[in-house]
Amino acid sequence: xxxxxxxxxxxxxxxxxxxxxxxxxxxxxxxxxxxxxxxxxxxxxxxxxxxxxxxxxxxxxxxxxxxxxxxxxxxxxxxxxxxxxxxxxxxxxxxxxxxxxxxxxxxxxxxxxxxxxxxxxxxxxxxxxxxxxxxxxxxxxxxxxxxxxxxxxxxxxxxxxxxxxxxxxxxxx
Amino acid sequence: xxxxxxxxxxxxxxxxxxxxxxxxxxxxxxxxxxxxxxxxxxxxxxxxxxxxxxxxxxxxxxxxxxxxxxxxxxxxxxxxxxxxxxxxxxxxxxxxxxxxxxxxxxxxxxxxxxxxxxxxxxxxxxxxxxxxxxxxxxxxxxxxxxxxxxxxxxxxxxxxxxxxxxxxxxxxxxxxxxxxxxxxxxxxxxxxxxxxxxxxxxxxxxxxxxxxxxxxxxxxxxxxxxxxxxxxxxxxxxxxxxxxxxxxxxxxxxxxxxxxxxxxxxxxxxxxxxxxxxxxxxxxxxxxxxxxxxxxxxxxxxxxxxxxxxxxxxxxxxxxxxxxxxxxxxxxxxxxxxxxxxxxxxxxxxxxxxxxxxxxxxxxxxxxxxxxxxxxxxxxxxxxxxxxxxx
Numbered sequence: 248x249x250x251x252x253x254x255x256x257x258x259x260x261x262x263x264x265x266x267x268x269x270x271x272x273x274x275x276x277x278x279x280x281x282x283x284x285x286x287x288x289x290x291x292x293x294x295x296x297x298x299x300x301x302x303x304x305x306x307x308x309x310x311x312x313x314x315x316x317x318x319x320x321x322x323x324x325x326x327x328x329x330x331x332x333x334x335x336x337x338x339x340x341x342x343x344x345x346x347x348x349x350x351x352x353x354x355x356x357x358x359x360x361x362x363x364x365x366x367x368x369x370x371x372x373x374x375x376x377x378x379x380x381x382x383x384x385x386x387x388x389x390x391x392x393x394x395x396x397x398x399x400x401x402x403x404x405x406x407x408x409x410x411x412x413x414x415x416x417x418x419x420x
Numbered sequence: 421x422x423x424x425x426x427x428x429x430x431x432x433x434x435x436x437x438x439x440x441x442x443x444x445x446x447x448x449x450x451x452x453x454x455x456x457x458x459x460x461x462x463x464x465x466x467x468x469x470x471x472x473x474x475x476x477x478x479x480x481x482x483x484x485x486x487x488x489x490x491x492x493x494x495x496x497x498x499x500x501x502x503x504x505x506x507x508x509x510x511x512x513x514x515x516x517x518x519x520x521x522x523x524x525x526x527x528x529x530x531x532x533x534x535x536x537x538x539x540x541x542x543x544x545x546x547x548x549x550x551x552x553x554x555x556x557x558x559x560x561x562x563x564x565x566x567x568x569x570x571x572x573x574x575x576x577x578x579x580x581x582x583x584x585x586x587x588x589x590x591x592x593x594x595x596x597x598x599x600x601x602x603x604x605x606x607x608x609x610x611x612x613x614x615x616x617x618x619x620x621x622x623x624x625x626x627x628x629x630x631x632x633x634x635x636x637x638x639x640x641x642x643x644x645x646x647x648x649x650x651x652x653x654x655x656x657x658x659x660x661x662x663x664x665x666x667x668x669x670x671x672x673x674x675x676x677x678x679x680x681x682x683x684x685x686x687x688x689x690x691x692x693x694x695x696x697x698x699x700x701x702x703x704x705x706x707x708x709x710x711x712x713x714x715x716x717x718x719x720x721x722x723x724x725x726x727x728x729x730x731x732x733x734x735x736x737x738x739x740x741x742x743x744x745x746x747x748x749x750x751x752x753x754x755x756x757x758x759x760x761x762x763x764x765x766x767x768x769x770x771x772x773x774x775x776x777x778x779x780x781x782x783x784x785x786x787x788x789x790x791x792x793x794x795x796x797x798x799x800x801x802x803x804x805x806x807x808x809x810x811x
Contacts, residue, residue, distance in 0.1 A: 258697070270548050277469075278476045280555035285562070286484075288688040289627065310430040315758070326469030326679070327552075327595060328559035329589050331448045332462055333441040342442065344434045384449060385443065388604050389625025394557050420785075 262306040263418045272413065273299050273316065278324050282349070292394065292401035296320040297372055300339050301365050302410055304346035305355040319341025331384065338375040342368050358407060365406040369399035438750070458590075466590060474595050475641065477552040485549075518714040519722035542656055543700035545579075546570060550690045551595070558622055559602035560586075564693060567594045577653055577696040582606065583660040583684025584648060585693050596695075601661070602629045602687055609649040610661050613677075615639045618649055619679070621661060627687075629662060632677040633670070640667055646681055656699050660684040 276295040286289035304313030314348055321339030325332040346368055347364055373395040380388050425432065451459045458466065550565040568572075568591045578585045578598050599606050602623035610621045610631060617640065619631035631646070642751040646666040650657025662681035671677035737769050 274472060275476075276625040278473050278480075279562070281473050281552040282480050284479050284553040284555055285550060285690075301804060309657070313429075313435045314434050314437050318441065322441075322465065323469050323472075326466045327473060327561070327563075327597075328556050329560055329561040330552040330601075331452075332465055333443050333448070336441045337438055337445075338436065340437050341782060344430070348430070379445070380558075383445060388558065390626075391557070391625045394626075398557070 261290040262414070264306075264413075264416055265418065267350055269303075269417050273303075277320065277327075280324070281327055281365055285391070291407055292363060292397040294372070294402055295405070296324055296368065297369060298365065298402050298406050298409060299340060300343045301346045301368055301406065304343045305361070306399070308347055308350045308355075310344045310347040313343035314340045315343070315346030317341070334376060334379050334384070337379050338360055338372045341375050342372045345371065353387050358410075362407055366399050366403040369394065369402045373398070377387060405419050431574060438627075444728060462490050465713075470563070470590075470597075473552065474592075477563065478565065481549065481551040482670040496799045504728050506509050512718075515714040516718040516722055518727060519718040522691060522715060522719075524720075527592060542696050543647065544696070544698035545694040546697050547570065547692060548572075548596075548695055549692055552690070554597075557627070558598040558604070560687070561589065561597050561602065562690065564596050564695070565594070566600055566695065567596050569593055571697050572596045572695055573697075576694050577655045578661060579696060580656075580685045580690070580693055582686065583662060584655055585685050585687065585690065588695065598693070600687055602627050602683065606654070608655055608661070609652040610646050612640065612664070613633060613645040613647055614641075614674075615644065618651075620647075621681075624680070625680075627685050628665075629687075631681065634677050634679055636675055636677045640664060640677070640679060646679075656696070698750075 249332075263389035276299040277369070280293075280295045283293075297320075300313065300317040303316055304310075305312065315364045317339035318336050322332055324339075327333070348363065349364060353364075355361060355364075377388070377390055378385050448462055450458065451457070451462075482536075516692065546566060548566040550562050551565045552563040554561040564572075565580075572588055572591050574588055574591055580586060584601060586598045586603070586606065588596050588601040590597040600623070601608055601621055602625045604625070606622050608621040611618045612631075615637065617634060617637060619634045621629055623633055624630050634640070640662050646661040646664065648655040648657055648659040648661060655706045662683040665680045665681050667677050670678055678785040
């Protein structure tokens with residue numbers, strides 16, 4: 248019986264997806280994030296790019312890839328907001344890094360773990376966003392923490408539904 | 421050294437990414453503070469992001485619009501006849517009001533010319549559809565399906581028939597980004613209609629428009645109308661902004677309040693907007709034609725109504741419509757100089773006051789209530805009646 252080393256086990260547990268999924272899903276997330284609030288009004292309590300960042304970071308278990316994906320999606324979002332570019336970028340870079348780092352340590356197949364991680368990382372993203380706005384940029388921006396809490400809940404619910412769907416697309420050896 | 425880099429490469433990459441973005445932010449802030457707006461690099465990123473997001477957004481929007489169009493034009497035509505009749509009545513009433521206001525507007529223009537001040541009217545607007553948003557709670561920016569090639573430019577005012585919406589922030593080839601009035605970085609000069617208190621309008625954390633840095637004033641009441649002041653060089657004067665919802669103390673400054681508004685335009689559910697592409701010190705040809713039609717159709721009626729109003733204001737009234745019956749001047753016993761009733765004629769004839777038919781509209785002298793002034797709405801957008809205060 249062959250025994251896998253820790254690194255080999257990690258390598259074994261890394262999920263791989265077709266290139267189309269890597270290209271299409273993040274773009275679709277940004278497009279829907281921009282379009283759905285027009286339909287749902289002020290009840291659009293979710294952040295799809297963040298959910299996608301968490302998903303790929305957890306699946307790939309690579310902090311570098313997680314950070315880069317988070318950073319790119321965040322910058323993309325910033326470009327659409329009209330605010331300075333990098334605010335969401337910094338927040339999501341951190342989220343991608345943390346998700347991948349924690350993904351190495353815990354069993355990310357567990358739905359409860361995914362739910363809790365998405366919730367906590369959403370709040371981490373919001374706190375980082377407001378830290379950057381308030382302390383790095385010195386902007387006086389009011390904070391609606393209830394909306395951020397609703398957003399974290401919304402992200403968790405979406406993750407619960409979306410992650411199993413995306414899991415079906417993974418390449419099986 | 422090599423082992424250090426290998427061992428901490430994840431952390432090092434994170435630090436490099438964070439530092440790069442922080443430096444990028446610092447450079448942007450420097451650019452903005454020096455009044456240069458977005459730099460070339462930032463503008464390029466915005467252009468790419470817009471170029472990638474807008475086409476699928478347009479497809480989604482057009483699909484939704486198509487389904488909605490089929491539903492509205494083929495399946496949902498109930499009550500259209502009644503609605504048409506109602507609209508015809510409204511149009512009729514508005515024509516009468518417009519004809520009545522025309523003389524005031526002309527007089528106002530003459531006075532403005534004397535004061536060497538020219539009111540800017542909305543001369544040309546371009547309808548546009550909202551196809552997307554920023555997708556962020558912290559940013560109230562939305563995308564419209566008209567851009568530079570349609571004649572849109574930066575800082576053009578965006579409105580709906582209900583009220584102002586925002587201003588154009590960034591313009592691309594076929595799309596443009598609009599900064600809504602409830603964004604925290606927006607700003608517009610506004611004035612309260614009844615108190616004439618001026619202020620700066622911006623959004624708060626909850627996405628509601630508020631007038632900031634207003635000195636506490638007891639006269640500010642819920643429901644007061646707020647209009648554009650015209651001083652910001654973006655919105656023409658007199659456009660509806662909203663009504664006062666509540667007044668809260670400014671948490672950072674004593675003696676100041678923030679006036680939170682209920683916006684006139686439905687900022688959360690915008691489908692179509694109008695971009696003001698030109699303002700001129702004269703009416704647009706369509707407006708002139710509309711005014712001429714109103715004058716031709718309703719001019720005589722409006723003139724008659726105006727004359728009766730003028731007479732009602734000038735002639736003394738024996739009946740005050742605002743007082744109850746027992747406190748009317750004729751019945752007021754506390755008045756040391758009571759109004760004497762005319763003596764009753766022993767042999768009434770056609771010259772007896774009670775038998776004289778009063779002229780049309782001169783009803784107050786015959787002891788009836790003064791005719792109520794018609795409830796006229798504000799003049800059409802960009803066509804406000806002069807209010808005497810210069811910008």
